[in-house]
Amino acid sequence: MAEDHRIDSLPWRYAIVGCGRVGISWARHLAVAGGVPVGFASRRRTSARTAAEAAGGGKVCEVLSALPEADLVLITTPDGQIEAVGRELATTGALAPGTVILHCSGALEADRLAVLREGGAHIGSLHPLQSFAAPALDHNPFEGIVMAGEGDPPALTLAESLTGRLGARFIRLPAGTKGLYHAAAVVASNYLVTLMGGALEMLAVCGLSGRDAFAVLEPLTRGTLDNIGRLGIPKALTGPIARGDAATVEHHCRDLAAQRPALLRFYRVLGEYTLDLTKGRGEIDTKAIEALQSLLADTRESGSNRG
Numbered sequence: 001m002a003e004d005h006r007i008d009s010l011p012w013r014y015a016i017v018g019c020g021r022v023g024i025s026w027a028r029h030l031a032v033a034g035g036v037p038v039g040f041a042s043r044r045r046t047s048a049r050t051a052a053e054a055a056g057g058g059k060v061c062e063v064l065s066a067l068p069e070a071d072l073v074l075i076t077t078p079d080g081q082i083e084a085v086g087r088e089l090a091t092t093g094a095l096a097p098g099t100v101i102l103h104c105s106g107a108l109e110a111d112r113l114a115v116l117r118e119g120g121a122h123i124g125s126l127h128p129l130q131s132f133a134a135p136a137l138d139h140n141p142f143e144g145i146v147m148a149g150e151g152d153p154p155a156l157t158l159a160e161s162l163t164g165r166l167g168a169r170f171i172r173l174p175a176g177t178k179g180l181y182h183a184a185a186v187v188a189s190n191y192l193v194t195l196m197g198g199a200l201e202m203l204a205v206c207g208l209s210g211r212d213a214f215a216v217l218e219p220l221t222r223g224t225l226d227n228i229g230r231l232g233i234p235k236a237l238t239g240p241i242a243r244g245d246a247a248t249v250e251h252h253c254r255d256l257a258a259q260r261p262a263l264l265r266f267y268r269v270l271g272e273y274t275l276d277l278t279k280g281r282g283e284i285d286t287k288a289i290e291a292l293q294s295l296l297a298d299t300r301e302s303g304s305n306r307g
Helices: 021-032 045-055 079-092 110-119 153-165 178-205 210-231 246-259 261-281 286-297
Strands: 013-017 036-041 059-061 072-075 100-103 122-128 146-151 169-172
Touching: 013 021, 021 036, 021 045, 021 072, 036 045, 045 059, 072 079, 079 100, 079 110, 100 110, 100 153, 110 122, 122 153, 122 178, 146 153, 146 178, 153 169, 178 210, 178 261, 246 261, 246 286, 261 286
Parallel strands: 013 036, 013 072, 036 059, 072 100, 100 122, 146 169
Antiparallel strands: 122 146
Protein backbone atom coordinates (compact mmCIF):
# COMPACT_ATOMS: atom_id res chain seq x y z
CA MET A 1 0.00 0.00 0.00
CA ALA A 2 1.50 3.32 -1.02
CA GLU A 3 2.10 5.86 1.73
CA ASP A 4 -0.01 8.49 -0.06
CA HIS A 5 -2.98 6.15 -0.55
CA ARG A 6 -6.34 7.59 0.46
CA ILE A 7 -9.67 5.82 0.71
CA ASP A 8 -11.03 8.21 -1.94
CA SER A 9 -8.61 6.64 -4.42
CA LEU A 10 -10.87 3.82 -5.52
CA PRO A 11 -10.69 0.90 -5.70
CA TRP A 12 -9.39 0.22 -2.18
CA ARG A 13 -9.07 -3.21 -0.64
CA TYR A 14 -10.29 -4.18 2.79
CA ALA A 15 -10.13 -7.21 5.08
CA ILE A 16 -12.03 -7.91 8.29
CA VAL A 17 -10.94 -9.96 11.29
CA GLY A 18 -13.88 -10.99 13.48
CA CYS A 19 -17.12 -11.66 11.62
CA GLY A 20 -19.87 -11.38 14.17
CA ARG A 21 -22.85 -9.02 13.92
CA VAL A 22 -20.67 -5.92 13.63
CA GLY A 23 -18.10 -7.44 11.28
CA ILE A 24 -20.75 -8.72 8.87
CA SER A 25 -22.42 -5.30 8.85
CA TRP A 26 -19.07 -3.65 8.07
CA ALA A 27 -18.40 -6.23 5.35
CA ARG A 28 -21.63 -5.42 3.57
CA HIS A 29 -21.55 -1.66 3.73
CA LEU A 30 -17.86 -1.14 3.02
CA ALA A 31 -18.53 -2.92 -0.28
CA VAL A 32 -21.57 -0.71 -0.93
CA ALA A 33 -19.37 2.33 -0.21
CA GLY A 34 -16.98 1.32 -3.00
CA GLY A 35 -14.45 -0.88 -1.25
CA VAL A 36 -13.13 -4.15 -2.63
CA PRO A 37 -13.44 -7.05 -0.16
CA VAL A 38 -10.33 -9.23 -0.21
CA GLY A 39 -10.36 -11.31 2.97
CA PHE A 40 -12.33 -12.36 6.03
CA ALA A 41 -11.13 -14.24 9.10
CA SER A 42 -13.11 -15.37 12.12
CA ARG A 43 -13.03 -18.04 14.81
CA ARG A 44 -15.87 -19.76 12.95
CA ARG A 45 -15.35 -20.33 9.24
CA THR A 46 -19.11 -20.11 8.68
CA SER A 47 -19.10 -16.55 10.06
CA ALA A 48 -16.28 -15.53 7.74
CA ARG A 49 -18.17 -17.08 4.84
CA THR A 50 -21.31 -15.14 5.79
CA ALA A 51 -19.29 -11.90 5.79
CA ALA A 52 -17.83 -12.69 2.36
CA GLU A 53 -21.30 -13.40 1.01
CA ALA A 54 -22.59 -10.14 2.49
CA ALA A 55 -19.73 -8.25 0.84
CA GLY A 56 -20.12 -10.03 -2.49
CA GLY A 57 -16.59 -11.41 -2.55
CA GLY A 58 -13.34 -11.93 -0.69
CA LYS A 59 -11.31 -14.90 0.49
CA VAL A 60 -12.41 -16.84 3.57
CA CYS A 61 -9.29 -17.31 5.70
CA GLU A 62 -8.84 -19.80 8.53
CA VAL A 63 -5.59 -18.18 9.72
CA LEU A 64 -4.50 -14.55 9.63
CA SER A 65 -1.37 -15.35 7.63
CA ALA A 66 -3.69 -16.25 4.74
CA LEU A 67 -5.24 -12.77 4.57
CA PRO A 68 -4.58 -11.14 1.20
CA GLU A 69 -2.79 -7.79 1.19
CA ALA A 70 -5.24 -5.01 1.98
CA ASP A 71 -5.21 -1.23 2.23
CA LEU A 72 -7.46 -1.38 5.31
CA VAL A 73 -7.86 -4.09 7.94
CA LEU A 74 -10.74 -3.78 10.38
CA ILE A 75 -10.60 -5.73 13.65
CA THR A 76 -14.15 -6.29 14.88
CA THR A 77 -13.48 -9.00 17.45
CA PRO A 78 -14.52 -8.76 21.13
CA ASP A 79 -12.29 -6.34 23.05
CA GLY A 80 -10.41 -9.08 24.87
CA GLN A 81 -9.07 -10.48 21.58
CA ILE A 82 -7.85 -7.26 19.96
CA GLU A 83 -4.28 -7.28 21.30
CA ALA A 84 -3.80 -10.93 20.42
CA VAL A 85 -5.03 -10.29 16.87
CA GLY A 86 -2.59 -7.38 16.59
CA ARG A 87 0.33 -9.54 17.71
CA GLU A 88 -0.63 -12.28 15.28
CA LEU A 89 -0.98 -9.85 12.38
CA ALA A 90 2.44 -8.43 13.22
CA THR A 91 4.05 -11.85 12.78
CA THR A 92 2.27 -12.92 9.58
CA GLY A 93 4.15 -10.75 7.11
CA ALA A 94 0.83 -10.23 5.32
CA LEU A 95 0.72 -6.47 5.92
CA ALA A 96 2.49 -4.07 3.59
CA PRO A 97 4.02 -0.88 5.04
CA GLY A 98 1.38 1.84 5.12
CA THR A 99 -1.54 -0.52 5.74
CA VAL A 100 -4.17 1.03 8.02
CA ILE A 101 -5.36 -1.18 10.87
CA LEU A 102 -8.47 -0.01 12.72
CA HIS A 103 -10.09 -1.78 15.64
CA CYS A 104 -13.72 -1.01 16.40
CA SER A 105 -13.80 -1.15 20.20
CA GLY A 106 -15.67 1.62 21.96
CA ALA A 107 -13.54 1.41 25.11
CA LEU A 108 -9.99 0.54 24.01
CA GLU A 109 -7.50 2.95 22.50
CA ALA A 110 -5.52 2.46 19.32
CA ASP A 111 -2.31 1.75 21.22
CA ARG A 112 -3.53 -1.77 21.94
CA LEU A 113 -2.23 -2.37 18.38
CA ALA A 114 1.11 -0.59 18.92
CA VAL A 115 3.11 -3.69 17.93
CA LEU A 116 1.90 -3.23 14.34
CA ARG A 117 3.72 0.10 13.98
CA GLU A 118 7.01 -1.79 13.91
CA GLY A 119 6.08 -3.16 10.50
CA GLY A 120 5.09 0.26 9.15
CA ALA A 121 1.34 0.00 9.66
CA HIS A 122 -0.79 2.95 10.77
CA ILE A 123 -3.05 2.10 13.69
CA GLY A 124 -6.27 3.61 14.95
CA SER A 125 -9.68 2.91 16.39
CA LEU A 126 -13.01 3.70 14.76
CA HIS A 127 -16.10 3.09 16.86
CA PRO A 128 -19.60 3.32 15.38
CA LEU A 129 -21.91 4.67 18.08
CA GLN A 130 -24.67 2.25 17.20
CA SER A 131 -26.30 -0.86 18.62
CA PHE A 132 -25.94 -4.00 16.47
CA ALA A 133 -28.51 -6.53 17.67
CA ALA A 134 -28.16 -8.42 14.38
CA PRO A 135 -26.17 -8.09 11.15
CA ALA A 136 -27.59 -5.17 9.15
CA LEU A 137 -27.73 -6.18 5.49
CA ASP A 138 -30.88 -4.57 4.10
CA HIS A 139 -30.26 -1.09 5.51
CA ASN A 140 -27.22 1.06 6.31
CA PRO A 141 -26.81 1.08 10.12
CA PHE A 142 -24.07 3.70 9.83
CA GLU A 143 -26.25 6.32 8.12
CA GLY A 144 -26.59 9.41 10.31
CA ILE A 145 -24.69 8.06 13.32
CA VAL A 146 -21.45 9.26 14.91
CA MET A 147 -18.17 7.39 14.57
CA ALA A 148 -15.38 8.25 16.98
CA GLY A 149 -11.76 7.83 15.96
CA GLU A 150 -8.33 8.18 17.52
CA GLY A 151 -4.84 7.00 16.62
CA ASP A 152 -2.15 7.75 14.06
CA PRO A 153 -2.82 10.72 11.72
CA PRO A 154 -2.80 8.64 8.48
CA ALA A 155 -5.23 6.15 10.04
CA LEU A 156 -7.52 8.99 11.15
CA THR A 157 -7.45 10.59 7.72
CA LEU A 158 -8.64 7.34 6.20
CA ALA A 159 -11.15 6.73 9.00
CA GLU A 160 -12.71 10.16 8.55
CA SER A 161 -13.09 9.69 4.80
CA LEU A 162 -14.51 6.21 5.30
CA THR A 163 -17.02 7.56 7.81
CA GLY A 164 -18.24 10.12 5.29
CA ARG A 165 -18.66 7.48 2.61
CA LEU A 166 -20.91 5.50 4.97
CA GLY A 167 -23.11 8.54 5.64
CA ALA A 168 -21.94 8.97 9.23
CA ARG A 169 -20.38 11.90 11.11
CA PHE A 170 -16.79 11.64 12.32
CA ILE A 171 -15.48 12.94 15.64
CA ARG A 172 -11.80 12.86 16.56
CA LEU A 173 -11.03 11.98 20.18
CA PRO A 174 -8.00 13.45 21.98
CA ALA A 175 -5.47 10.89 23.17
CA GLY A 176 -6.34 9.34 26.51
CA THR A 177 -10.08 10.07 26.39
CA LYS A 178 -11.45 6.86 24.87
CA GLY A 179 -12.54 5.44 28.21
CA LEU A 180 -14.59 8.53 29.10
CA TYR A 181 -16.14 8.56 25.63
CA HIS A 182 -17.29 4.99 26.12
CA ALA A 183 -18.47 5.64 29.68
CA ALA A 184 -20.61 8.51 28.35
CA ALA A 185 -22.19 6.18 25.81
CA VAL A 186 -22.90 3.61 28.54
CA VAL A 187 -24.56 6.23 30.75
CA ALA A 188 -26.66 7.64 27.90
CA SER A 189 -27.78 4.25 26.59
CA ASN A 190 -27.42 1.42 29.10
CA TYR A 191 -28.08 3.50 32.20
CA LEU A 192 -31.10 5.10 30.57
CA VAL A 193 -32.60 1.61 30.44
CA THR A 194 -31.78 1.19 34.14
CA LEU A 195 -33.30 4.58 34.92
CA MET A 196 -36.51 3.72 33.10
CA GLY A 197 -36.58 0.33 34.82
CA GLY A 198 -36.60 2.05 38.22
CA ALA A 199 -39.35 4.45 37.19
CA LEU A 200 -41.46 1.61 35.80
CA GLU A 201 -41.03 -0.36 39.02
CA MET A 202 -42.37 2.62 40.97
CA LEU A 203 -45.38 2.79 38.66
CA ALA A 204 -46.03 -0.90 39.25
CA VAL A 205 -47.00 0.02 42.83
CA CYS A 206 -49.63 2.32 41.29
CA GLY A 207 -51.19 -0.58 39.41
CA LEU A 208 -49.48 0.17 36.10
CA SER A 209 -47.14 -2.31 34.48
CA GLY A 210 -45.69 -3.35 31.14
CA ARG A 211 -46.85 -1.40 28.11
CA ASP A 212 -49.30 0.68 30.13
CA ALA A 213 -46.57 1.97 32.43
CA PHE A 214 -44.24 2.74 29.53
CA ALA A 215 -47.03 4.57 27.70
CA VAL A 216 -47.40 6.84 30.73
CA LEU A 217 -43.72 7.79 30.80
CA GLU A 218 -42.80 7.76 27.10
CA PRO A 219 -44.13 11.25 26.17
CA LEU A 220 -42.47 12.74 29.24
CA THR A 221 -39.15 11.06 28.48
CA ARG A 222 -39.16 12.05 24.82
CA GLY A 223 -40.16 15.61 25.73
CA THR A 224 -37.26 15.82 28.18
CA LEU A 225 -34.79 14.63 25.55
CA ASP A 226 -36.18 17.22 23.13
CA ASN A 227 -35.76 19.92 25.76
CA ILE A 228 -32.14 18.93 26.39
CA GLY A 229 -31.41 19.18 22.67
CA ARG A 230 -33.23 22.49 22.34
CA LEU A 231 -32.33 24.24 25.59
CA GLY A 232 -29.27 22.48 27.00
CA ILE A 233 -28.91 20.67 30.32
CA PRO A 234 -29.35 23.50 32.85
CA LYS A 235 -32.50 24.96 31.31
CA ALA A 236 -34.06 21.57 30.59
CA LEU A 237 -34.00 20.62 34.28
CA THR A 238 -37.41 20.83 35.99
CA GLY A 239 -39.05 19.20 39.00
CA PRO A 240 -39.00 19.47 42.78
CA ILE A 241 -35.24 19.61 43.27
CA ALA A 242 -34.85 22.26 40.57
CA ARG A 243 -37.40 24.45 42.34
CA GLY A 244 -36.13 23.75 45.88
CA ASP A 245 -39.23 21.82 46.96
CA ALA A 246 -37.87 19.80 49.90
CA ALA A 247 -41.35 18.82 51.10
CA THR A 248 -42.09 16.91 47.90
CA VAL A 249 -38.71 15.17 47.96
CA GLU A 250 -39.34 14.18 51.59
CA HIS A 251 -42.71 12.75 50.54
CA HIS A 252 -41.02 10.71 47.78
CA CYS A 253 -38.41 9.34 50.19
CA ARG A 254 -41.03 8.42 52.76
CA ASP A 255 -43.21 6.55 50.27
CA LEU A 256 -40.26 4.75 48.72
CA ALA A 257 -39.01 3.68 52.15
CA ALA A 258 -42.43 2.21 52.88
CA GLN A 259 -43.26 0.64 49.50
CA ARG A 260 -40.08 0.20 47.43
CA PRO A 261 -37.14 0.47 49.87
CA ALA A 262 -34.73 -1.08 47.38
CA LEU A 263 -35.22 2.00 45.16
CA LEU A 264 -34.70 4.63 47.84
CA ARG A 265 -30.93 4.77 47.44
CA PHE A 266 -31.42 4.81 43.65
CA TYR A 267 -33.66 7.88 44.02
CA ARG A 268 -31.30 9.63 46.43
CA VAL A 269 -28.13 9.12 44.39
CA LEU A 270 -29.81 10.54 41.30
CA GLY A 271 -31.20 13.34 43.44
CA GLU A 272 -27.72 14.28 44.67
CA TYR A 273 -26.46 14.74 41.13
CA THR A 274 -29.62 16.65 40.23
CA LEU A 275 -29.02 18.95 43.19
CA ASP A 276 -25.49 19.62 41.91
CA LEU A 277 -26.98 20.75 38.59
CA THR A 278 -29.54 22.87 40.44
CA LYS A 279 -26.89 24.61 42.56
CA GLY A 280 -25.04 25.55 39.39
CA ARG A 281 -28.10 27.47 38.18
CA GLY A 282 -28.16 29.68 41.30
CA GLU A 283 -31.97 29.81 41.43
CA ILE A 284 -32.74 28.36 44.88
CA ASP A 285 -31.65 29.69 48.24
CA THR A 286 -29.18 28.21 50.72
CA LYS A 287 -31.88 27.04 53.11
CA ALA A 288 -33.58 24.96 50.40
CA ILE A 289 -30.25 23.51 49.29
CA GLU A 290 -29.40 22.46 52.85
CA ALA A 291 -32.81 20.84 53.36
CA LEU A 292 -32.47 18.89 50.12
CA GLN A 293 -28.92 17.83 50.93
CA SER A 294 -30.08 16.48 54.28
CA LEU A 295 -32.92 14.48 52.71
CA LEU A 296 -30.80 13.03 49.94
CA ALA A 297 -27.88 12.13 52.19
CA ASP A 298 -30.06 10.47 54.87
CA THR A 299 -29.82 6.69 54.41
CA ARG A 300 -31.32 5.57 57.71
CA GLU A 301 -34.52 4.36 56.06
CA SER A 302 -32.93 2.79 53.00
CA GLY A 303 -31.45 -0.18 54.83
CA SER A 304 -28.71 -2.38 53.46
CA ASN A 305 -30.99 -4.75 51.55
CA ARG A 306 -31.64 -4.27 47.86
CA GLY A 307 -33.95 -7.25 47.62
